[in-house]
Amino acid sequence: MLDQKTCVYVLSDSLGETAELVVKAAASQYNSGHAEINRIPYVTDKETVKETIEDAEKDQAMVAFTFVIPELREYTVNLCKEKNIPFVDIMGPVMEQMARITNKKPRFEPGILRKLDTDYFKRIEAIEFAVKYDDGKDPRGLIRADVVLVGVSRTSKTPLSMYLAHKQIKAANVPLVPEVKPPKELFEIDPKKIIGLTISPHQLNEIRKERLLALGLRDHASYASMERILAELDYAEGIMRRLNCPVLDVTNKAVEETTGKMLSILREGI
Incomplete structure (x- = not known):
C-alpha cells in the first residue's frame, strides 16, 4: 500500500x-x-x-x-x-x-490541449453573452460588449451576434423602434464598437410578411406594411447618425458575408 x-x-x-x-x-x-x-x-x-x-x-x-x-x-x-x-x-x-x-x-x-480548451471556453462565454444581451434585454451589457449591433427588427441582429460569438467576439444587439427610446448606455460607449444594420424596404417587407405567416398572422398587419417599414428605417437612420457609427447594408447578404465586413470594421477600429 x-x-x-x-x-x-x-x-x-x-x-x-x-x-x-x-x-x-x-x-x-x-x-x-x-x-x-x-x-x-x-x-x-x-x-x-x-x-x-x-x-x-x-x-x-x-x-x-x-x-x-x-x-x-x-x-x-x-x-x-x-x-x-x-x-x-x-x-x-x-x-x-x-x-x-x-x-x-x-x-x-x-500545450496544444490547453490552447484548445482556452479557445473553447472563450467561445462558450461569448455565446452565453450573446444570449444574455440579445434584443436589448439588459443595456448594462453594452459596456462589456466587443461589438454592439443596432437596427430595426429582422435585420439579422441575433444571427450575426451568434455567428460573431463562435469567433469568440462578445456581441450585444439593440433593436431600434420609434416608440422605444434607445438605452442611454448606447450613447456612452465608443462608436467604433457599434455597427448599424440597414436593409432595403422591399426585402424587409417580404421578410416580415413571411414572419407573420409563420406565426399564423395575417401578412398585411402594420408590422409588415411599407409605411411602417419606411418610418422605422428613417428613425433607425437618424439614431445611427447620432451614434456616428459605421452602417452595413444586409440586403441580400449572407450572415457569413456580413460578418466578414464586421470583422474588417472592428480590426480597423482597434
Whole structure:
C-alpha cells in the first residue's frame, strides 16, 4: 500500500496537470490514497530533467512524465533506466499508437490541449453573452460588449451576434423602434464598437410578411406594411447618425458575408 513516504516526481513540457491527475488516480486505488507529488512544469532542457531525476534518486521516488518532445522523452527514459528509477511515460505510447493509426507525424508542440480548451471556453462565454444581451434585454451589457449591433427588427441582429460569438467576439444587439427610446448606455460607449444594420424596404417587407405567416398572422398587419417599414428605417437612420457609427447594408447578404465586413470594421477600429 502507498504510505506517507511515497514520492512521485512529475515532469512535463507543459503544465503537467495530466500526469499529476494520472498519478493521483493511481494513488487512490491504494488504502492510504496518498502520494507526495512534486510537479515540474514547462521543462524544455535536459539539465532540468537530470536535476529532477537526481532528486528522485535521493528520495527513492518514481518519475512520471508527459513529454511531446522526442528528445526529452528519450533522454528521460534512458536516464531513469541508467539509475534504476521506476518511471512511467504517460504520453509517449499513446502518441506512438496514434501515429501508426493515422499514418501522420505529431506536431511535437507542448500545450496544444490547453490552447484548445482556452479557445473553447472563450467561445462558450461569448455565446452565453450573446444570449444574455440579445434584443436589448439588459443595456448594462453594452459596456462589456466587443461589438454592439443596432437596427430595426429582422435585420439579422441575433444571427450575426451568434455567428460573431463562435469567433469568440462578445456581441450585444439593440433593436431600434420609434416608440422605444434607445438605452442611454448606447450613447456612452465608443462608436467604433457599434455597427448599424440597414436593409432595403422591399426585402424587409417580404421578410416580415413571411414572419407573420409563420406565426399564423395575417401578412398585411402594420408590422409588415411599407409605411411602417419606411418610418422605422428613417428613425433607425437618424439614431445611427447620432451614434456616428459605421452602417452595413444586409440586403441580400449572407450572415457569413456580413460578418466578414464586421470583422474588417472592428480590426480597423482597434
